[in-house]
Amino acid sequence: MSSAYRLPHATCIDYTKPLRFTFDGKSYQGFHGDTVASALLAQGVHLMGRSFKYHRPRGVMAAGAEEPNALLDVSRGGGRSVPNLRATQVELYDGLVVKSQNRFPSLRFDVGAINDLLAPLFGAGFYYKTFMGPRKAWAHLYEPVIRHAAGLGHAPSKPDPDTYANQFAHCDVLIVGGGAAGLAAALSAGRSGARVIVADEQAQWGGGLLAERGVEIDGQPVQAWLAQTVRALQAMPHVRLLSRTTAFGYFQQNFIGLVERLTDHLAHPPQGQPRERLWQVRAKRVILATGAIERPLVFSGNDRPGVMLAGAARQFLNRYGALVGKSVLVFTADDAAYQAAIDLAQAGATVMAIVDLRENPQGPGIEAARALSLPVLTSHVVIETFGRLRINAAALGRIGPDGDVTPVKIEQCDALLMSGGFTPSVHLFSQSRGKLHYDADRQIFVPGISAQQECSIGAAKGTFALQESVQEGFAAGAEAAEQAGFKSQTIAPSRVRHDVPSCAGFSGAVPRPKGQRAGKAFVDFQNDVKVTDIISATQEGFKSIEHVKRYTTTGMATDQGKTSNMNALAVAADALGRTIPDVGLTTFRMPYTPVTFGSIAGLARGDLFDPVRKTPIHGWAQHHGALFEDVGLWKRAHYFPQKGESLHQAVLRECRTVRSKAGLFDASTLGKIEIVGPDAAEFLNRLYTNAWSKLAVGRCRYGVMLNEQGFVMDDGVIGRLADERFHVTTTTTGAPRVLAHMEDYLQTEFPELDVWLTSTTEQWAVIAVQGPLARQILQPFVTDIDLSPDAMPHMSVRTGHICGVETRLFRVSFTGELGFEVNVPSGQGRMVWEALWAEAEKHGACAYGTEAMHVLRAEKGFIIVGQDTDGTVTPADLGMDWVIGQTKPDFVGKRSLVRADMRKADRPQFVGLQTHDPHFVPDEGAQVVAVAEPATGSAALGFVTSAYDSATLGRSIALALVANGRARKGETVYLTRLDGQALPATIVDPVFYDKEGARLHA
Amino acid sequence: MLLIDCPHCGPRPELEFRYGGEAHVARPAEPATVDDAQWMAFLYLRSNPKGLHFERWRHMSGCGRFFNCARDTVSDKILKTYPAGQARPSLEALGLAPVDHEVRA
């Protein structure tokens, strides 16, 4: 393979380590240190992508994170696939496989390029104007076709096999950017002894310095100064240097998100090595040395492969030894491009002309170019470019004294280097909520007033000269260290020679001959936004730059307008006849460059996404074939199917068995809170609706908890174990909420109460034994508690022993049958369960799951908070006025219950529903309506909250909240179904079974 | 993520805390005696300022205690944290000029 464009000297290339990689299936050579972009350019390949909307052929335009065109897909197999990577940032390794995107069937011949001919149809707001309807076209036409034709890369379809690490860190000084300014700051901060972290997105330290050749710092060649500075930092144990690390977000209180890429550059990542590490850094002081990004010039054909930023061409040459062309044309409004022209000329390229927009540019760069006899055309512009897959010529024009442009000639070239000056990278500064300042002379935004403990230095601050950048770095590092409490030393100012800094620039569309349309003059390359799109947006009435952005899509997507924002703003300002600061800047959003989901998720994936809570009886249930359901974080046994049984069959059997014999149910997940102290009863009086003072020791009561708004938030049985000790139970998922609610009132409203609250959910395993035979099953194991109905009536609690183990034994029932709930210490839960199970089996009892539990309680009209209530339901709505302690002066929520809205007649009320078809089980959530075919827009009466097929009743049952429902008993209503029908039902009492409660008291 | 200085434990990441709404909204001592409008205001009306805000936090995964915090809702700067029950600090104590911030009584 010829390497006519590869030169033998470069700062980042190891010429002793050749590598092979493939691009779109074709094999290429490169070297260790190359990026995909530099290696392809060194082989003469510029065409690396097709544009987003028009599928125009695109080459690489930049050399770093700002690259908008050359987006690649890197696949390593086995689910390792990443789209939209910038070719300028993908490091080469042996065997790397990359593909171009957004083309079909190939990059050189792409049928989508027809869009380019249809460009007038695809202008600003195309999507909004075209895809208005009809609705069905979305699913069948627009969505699939647009997805295929437009858009960038394809998201990977398999689970990501890699692991990602997560690290929290604190430091005194965080420096973002490892160029001249950042390294100088690190050196002075580091010498003070401060803990310093320096992050840079590149593999090598030095930033822009890596592309410098002739510059001297303090008498040393620039590369020697750089190497010495990095060595000095590496020798400081309290300085952490993070390369390949992007600071992507700047949050409150100097909290910065960094992503460190650990393995993407390796041919064979070590087994078990995380792919990336997310750093969450809290810094006392932050120094932003993020550099600046060169602006493209906006002229027709500025997106043709071979047209690139002048600074990028210089980086490819000096860092990677890749010559971007042999006959180059330079188009500039800034001095820095002259250095690029000089470097390329000295590397053997022919500079066809330096076309300068300015009338009379002066300075060392211009002088040096003239000294080398490079042709300089001042007051000239490029007005068009030519070539299909690569530029081969450009038309030049001269700007007359009146500003008119006259075409003058066509110049042959194989590369066009452009420079509109540099835009400081203020992304992180802006994310930190700092205020930007508009520098009208230079037409750039620079950091203004800081909002956090932060300062910007170097090119990020608009300081483009190397000498001042380094000095700002030394000063900022010392100052930050002092502010963080360290004593710093002054570092003597550096002397820099032979630097050609950026000192001017241009934004917006460059002048063109009168009458010539703006043509294909691109502003935002990644989103295919042209000058004409922005102008038409302003003509259609969009005046705010934020609106122009969304309407035209300029500055959106993964690129976030790194190369385009200032040009878009200038074009919009010009079209609106306003100044740039008046039109304003769009918000800089994080992330600076795209961040993988993996790094954000870290270890919180799969089994580690959430903790799993299992009861002490879980293993037994598993062994006995239970299927589990998730209830909060808990795994609960849903049902215990016997051979061949469906859910429905199993639940019918479990319910029948409990009602006819008995069943064992694992209720360990119930929330449990122990309330202890002299004021325990008074505390309960204030937190629950019921009265607690007179509850005798050894008795229980069903309690309802309201929030201050008067709505039911939880319920449960509370037992009094001693004068000053209560055992409170809560719903399974409500336990943390209830405890937090209690703590809130105890700490902030009733601090005078002497009460202690302790969560005991995990301390007790709970075995519910329910059914007519419950007492027989328990009896053999309980030695010191009299279980007889007179000694231990319904709603009582006893302490004693079961199977020799301490127990709190409740006589309570959520099934309507004779029932007990056996609390034993968690560690003994399974042992006791197994003992009870052995006995239960003798009596023909079953183990039942949560589904049967739900059916059994619904037959009794017992509510489940959160299923039959939704946060807007009062005790009165539920027909539970009896839980209100009317004589209590106050409890949380009491005052709200007498507000007018709470007493309206048409409030939803809890009722039962009897469907006319006994086999019809309505959907939970089905609307309850007054007529079978309600008029469109009419309100429903309410909705179904619970519905089951009841084995006990031999038919379906349902519970519902219905407006003024209790007064409607006997009325026929209709229950909606997803198929559009509504079927009739009669409103009935919510208690379907054993209304007198005789079975409970057995 | 905020760094919050628990008055009982010291500075900890926001992950350990739960937000608790506006501070110094006292529950009426005798709710039965307040009229509907006053009760509605207690339940629902909050100052929601752009700027200085007094708010409650709970150190959920630490000492478990509720405390109060003066935070600027624009800059997210935390000016002061102090135990529940303490009076609202004055603007001077927060280092603020009275003209910049109007405190809702």
Ligand SMILES: [Zn+2]
């Ligand atoms: Zn604490």
